[in-house]
Amino acid sequence: MESPPPDRKHPEAAIRRITPWRALPPLTAVLLGLWGLPRGAGGGNGGSMWRDESTTWQVAHRPLGGLWELLGQVDAVHGLYYLLMHGVFGLWDGDPSDGGLWALRLPSVAGTALAAAGVAAVAHRLAGERAALIAGTAYAALPPVQAYAQEGRSYALVAAAVAWATYLMLRERWTAYAVVLLLGCWLHEFAVLALPAHAFAARRARGWRWAASAVLAGLLPLAVVSARQASAQLGWLGRPSWQDWVxxxxxxxxxxLLARGAGDRDLVRVAVPLALLPPGLLMTVSLVHPWYVDRYVLYALAGLAVLAGARAGAGTGARWLPWLLAGALLVPFAGWSVWLRTPEARKDDALAVAAAARERARPGDAVLFMPSRRREWLLSSPGAYGSLRDVALSRTPAESRTLHGTELPPDAVRAAVLASPRVIALLDPPDQPLDRHPAEAAKREALEQAFDRCSVTPVHGARVAVYAWRGMCG
Known part of the structure; x- marks a missing residue:
């Protein structure tokens, strides 16, 4: 009979291995992730959900067959994440106003905890225990990391995969490295930009070249499908703004500044490319093909955190500089962290839009989404708009295997609007450009032709307008 492992004979040995640098970073990430997770107004009990999360919600609730059909048309880049969330909702589901937001966002909290642990492991490998403790905790506390720890999208999980792939690269565990990084790429394919960053640290390792080739080969099917979808998927993006470059x-x-005080060449070769290359490459490519959004390369902050941890933990040179910078950033970062837990931290609030529409609706009223892609606001929960009739809709998102459904031809849309005595129009904020699509123009023309605008209510990221036939607002 085999003897039990040492840790089973002596449980205290396993407990002793749970050192602060291993425990504190993921614990910090969990505590910050759970703080204000529903993002209620003013810290209240109510929650909010923005349009991207609304898309996650409705897509992940589709049957597996319907989900597969959708991914053949659009959003293949998020396919593995939607499949994961389909499983989560199968185990724990609920209305967004009653527990559902926790199921939606807890995977991202867990992903951020894993990422913080991975950052600490990388820093420990490169610079020791003190650097690991500081780096992992600093990563968890960065406001952008906190933001995506509380969002029902894939970016926190992608960051975890890249952080642990970096650690596995340092350990030269090439099979595990390829599997973990490929998993990150299938959660979001721009994780592949970690490969050129890793090349600086592993360029002499034959095993890395084989592992990198395996990652690229494994990603190829997704890349082929998503390339066909890119124009429709990313058509809303523009080139990087001056704010992005700043x-x-x-x-x-x-x-x-941080790398200047890092004497270890291995540390510089790992952390600096990881921090700078993924966003730099994506922004450069986006000058021709606009694909850049900062959350797509959230994982690059791991490189910054490792450098900060190594510099603060080194105890050499101007050891006071990192602590001075941390102290100077403490107050603005604390304010930023509080703001992130409000609905105003996202572009809009689908739950607030639905609530405002329900409050103003009467039986038999029509609803118009202007533009149609704002049907995202409807997708947060079944029956979110009560008895309102979506008069422009031809086929629902599920029936049409799309994200937002398909609408009637422009003439049919115009006729349907004119036949409705009262219309609740859900509009973009006034500073947004008008959609020039013929169906959108037909909606505006019909309202201008035969309706009075009875009221307009601003809601975060939207406007809810009530229209009635001429002279019938009273």
Whole structure:
């Protein structure tokens, strides 16, 4: 009979291995992730959900056959994440106003905890226990990391995969490295930009070249499908703004300042490319093909955190500089963290839009989404708009295997609007450009032709307008 492992004979040995650098970073991530998780107004009990999360909600609730049909048309880049969330909702489900937001966001909390642990493991490998403790905790406390720890999208899980792939690269565990990084790429394919960053640290390792080739080969099917969908999927993006370039410049300056005091070449070869190359490459590509959004490369912050931990934990040179910077950032970061837990921290609030529409609706009223892609606001829960009739809709999102459904031809839309005595129009904020699609123009023309605008109510990221036939607002 085999003897039990040492840890089973002596449980205290396993407990002793739970050192602060292993425990504190993921614990910090969990506590910050659970703090204000529903994002209620003013810290209240009510919650909020923005349009991307609303899309996650409705897609992950589709039957597996319907989900597969959708991914053949659009959003294949998020397919593995939707499948994961389908399983989560199968185990724990609920209305967004009653527990459902926790099921939606807890996987991201767990992903951030795993990422913080991975950052600590990388820093421990490169710079020791003190650096690991500081780096992992600092990563969990970064406001952008906190934001995506509380969002029902894949980015926190992608960051976890990249952080642990980096650690496995340092350990030269090439099979595990390829599996973990490929998993991250299938959660979001821009995780592949970690490969050129890793190349600086592993360029002499033959095993890495084989592992990188395996990742690229395994990602190829998703890349082929998503490339066909890219124009429709990312058509809303523009080229990086001057604010994006300024933010990248600040990142470069911070990395240069921290790397200057890092004497270990391995540390610099790992952390600096990880922090700078993924966002830099994606922004450069986006000058031709606009694909850049900062959350797509959230994992690059792991490189910054490792540098900060190594510099603060080194105890050499101007040891006071990292602590001075941390103290200077404490108050603005604390305010930023509080703001992240309000509905205003996201572009809109689908639950608030639905509530405002229900309050103003009467039996038999029509609802118009202007533009049609704002049907995202409807998708947060079944029956979110009560008895309102979606008069422009031809086929629902599930029936049409799309994200937002398909609408009637422009003439049919116009006729349906004109036949409705009262219309609840859900509009973009006034500073947004008008959609020039013929069906959208038909909606506006019909309202201008035969309706009075009775009221307009601003809701975060939207407007809820009530229209009635001429002279019938009273």
């Amino acid at each position: 933010a990248y410049g600040v990142l470069v300056a911070a990395v240069a």
